[in-house]
Amino acid sequence: AQKVTQAQTEISVVEKEDVTLDCVYETRDTTYYLFWYKQPPSGELVFLIRRNSFDEQNEISGRYSWNFQKSTSSFNFTITASQVVDSAVYFCALSEASTSGTYKYIFGTGTRLKVLA
Amino acid sequence: EAEVAQSPRYKITEKSQAVAFWCDPISGHATLYWYRQILGQGPELLVQFQDESVVDDSQLPKDRFSAERLKGVDSTLKIQPAELGDSAMYLCASSLEEVSLRFFGQGTRLTVV
Numbered sequence: 116a117q118k119v120t121q122a123q124t125e126i127s128v129v130e131k132e133d134v135t136l137d138c139v140y141e142t143r144d145t146t147y148y149l150f151w152y153k154q155p156p157s158g159e160l161v162f163l164i165r166r167n168s169f170d171e172q173n174e175i176s177g178r179y180s181w182n183f184q185k186s187t188s189s190f191n192f193t194i195t196a197s198q199v200v201d202s203a204v205y206f207c208a209l210s211e212a213s214t215s216g217t218y219k220y221i222f223g224t225g226t227r228l229k230v231l232a
Numbered sequence: 233e234a235e236v237a238q239s240p241r242y243k244i245t246e247k248s249q250a251v252a253f254w255c256d257p258i259s260g261h262a263t264l265y266w267y268r269q270i271l272g273q274g275p276e277l278l279v280q281f282q283d284e285s286v287v288d289d290s291q292l293p294k295d296r297f298s299a300e301r302l303k304g305v306d307s308t309l310k311i312q313p314a315e316l317g318d319s320a321m322y323l324c325a326s327s328l329e330e331v332s333l334r335f336f337g338q339g340t341r342l343t344v345v
Contacts (some may be wrong), residue, residue, distance in 0.1 A: 152336075158241075158321060160275070169342075208272050217288050219329050222252035222274025 117142045119209050128197050129231050135193045136226045138207030142188075142221035144168075147211040154204045154225070163205075166190065170203065183188045197230045204228070234258045236337035237312040238324050244329045244343045250312035257306070257326030265334065266299055266309050281307065282330070314344045 119139040128134045140149065151163040165176065166183050174181050178198075183192045194201055204225045213219045237256040246301045257264050258281035262283050278297065280288040283304040292299065296315070301307040312316055321341050327336040 157338060158323075158341065159338040160323065161324075162333060162335070165333060208274070213288075215332075217280060219277060219288075220334065222276075224273055 117209055117211060117219075117221050119207050119221050119223035121205075121207055121226050123226045124224070125227040127229040127231060130199060131196050133193060134197050134228065134230075135191055135196050136205050136207075136228065138223060140190065140192045140207070144210055144211045147209060148211065150174045150188075150208040150220070151181070151192050152207060152208065153179070155171065156203070158226045162208065163192075194228075196212060196224050197228075199230050199232050202228055202230045234335075236324055236326050236335055238289055238337035238340055239321075241338065242341050242343075244345060245314050246248055247316055248313040250310065251314050251342065252308055252310045253322050253324075253326030253342075254318045255309070255337060256264075257297050257324070258335055259324035261328055261335075262304070263327045263330050263332075264307050265325040265327075266307070267323040267325065267336075268324055269339070271320070275321075275323055278309070281331075287330075311342075316344050318342060320345045 121138045133215045149166045152160040154160050171183050178195045180193045204226045204227045207223045209221045210218050239254050264281040266278045268278050269275040278292045279299045284301050299309045319332045321339045323336050323339045325336045327334045
């Protein structure tokens, strides 16, 4: 069955430290998408990145980088030189076709990141 | 910048009362989703619309929850009667089509007392 595990419930770092958020997924399909969303205190889920299962190329976007490894079913997210504004709950999600033909997002339980000044 | 609009932002209601949430998706987005997010957990899909039709409501507690999208644009999610366990954040999302990226609104935080 499809599943997303974010083992880190909460992480606290001091501003300017690097931090990595872990995500491990389970799926039977060969075609799927992985996502990271950020949820600040205001509540909305802000899209950060989407990768498809055929693209294992790692990506860097400013202070954000993502490490996708199919061999370990992991899609980890690193923030370099963290800032207080990075404080939020971060969700990893998996999307694949369901038996009914629809595409479902399966979210992890989230990792709360606190960046201290 | 286009966004998904939801109202109200916060709602406190007594148990056994009726409550309704409204969502206006990004213009042109055919697919609309309602999610429920319990504190400390990730969002879970309640219902998915393609235009005005329900394509997935397998996780919707149909004895008390109902959802509609009559003209294929905005949508309403209703709970009647509300129970204490319904306290959660209710998030609406939309996408151009099902396989497209989903954009989320700010949610309605419901507290049932």
